Amino acid sequence: MQPADIPVAPDAPEARRWLLEELSRPEYREAEPTAFDLAAQAVRDWLIALLSGGTGLPGPVLALIVVLVVLALVVVGLLVFGLPRRRRRRAALAPLFDDGDTRSLDELRRAASAAAAEGRYDVAIEERFRAIVRALVDRELVSVHPGTTAHGFARTAAEAFPAVAARLETAAAAFEAVRYLGRPGTPGEVRELDTLDAELERSAPGSAPGSAPEPAATARSAS
Structure with a gap:
């Protein structure tokens, strides 16, 4: 064209x-x-x-x-x-220590109880101590980050629960002994960590947890 x-x-x-x-x-x-x-x-x-x-x-x-x-x-x-999603208090569980453990509190407590029932006291101590850490992290009383050690956690937790500072240090020492030094755990140590976990669970920061039952005191002296 x-x-x-x-x-x-x-x-x-x-x-x-x-x-x-x-x-x-x-x-x-x-x-x-x-x-x-x-x-x-x-x-x-x-x-x-x-x-x-x-x-x-x-x-x-x-x-x-x-x-x-x-x-x-x-x-x-x-x-x-759709319904707005309720903001979760913890969108993701922080890994404990340096091994990337992100199990929930219930999972850790179940693992500790199962190991104790099987007589694997070293594993029970390790899992129960992790449960104690997870419980306080979930309650936002302490925080963990890469490089946090068991004794570092114990010192921080003692600021919220000064009445059990020595017991927290003892628990941290037991955890490090069975995890890093290969020392076998004892039933008494397992009972003490179980008791400490239960006492912290029902205690408010700054208050003294309930008196430990007599078997726990005996366990400490035996261990």
């Missing part, structure tokens, strides 16, 4: 075809409002007209209508986007 053949002023059908072709391009389709956009716009326009006083409705009736509309919008939002 020669330049002279290009129509400068197209007739009506040709102009309509050009317009439809232009509006069918992707960028125009992407810019179109969604059904949700149109509905939100309609609700907004209706609320503006309602609150402008053009309806002649009494104030209390208008207030009731607004409340009902807001509640309806909340329901619609919940249906569309």
Whole structure:
């Protein structure tokens, strides 16, 4: 087609075809409002007209209508986007010490009890001490980070529970002995850590945990 053949002023059908072709391009389709956009716009326009006083409705009736509309919008939002997730206090469990242990408190306590029942006292001591650490971390009374040692934890925990500072140090020493030095644990050490875990669980920071039962005292002297 020669330049002279290009129509400068197209007739009506040709102009309509050009317009439809232009509006069918992707960028125009992407810019179109969604059904949700149109509905939100309609609700907004209706609320503006309602609150402008053009309806002649009494104030209390208008207030009731607004409340009902807001509640309806909340329901619609919940249906569309789902219930908001409650913020968890701990989104992820912090690893204990330097071995990446992220087991929960219940898992650690179950592992400690199972090991003790099987007579594996070294494992029971290790798992129970980890449970003590996890319990205080979960309560946000202490924090652990790469490089935290058992004795470092004991010193920090003693700031919250000064009455059991010596017992925390003893527990840390037992943990390090069975984990790093290969020393076998004893039933008495297991009982003492079990008792300490239970006492800390039911004690508030700064208060003295309940007196340890007599078997625990005997266990300490025996160990």
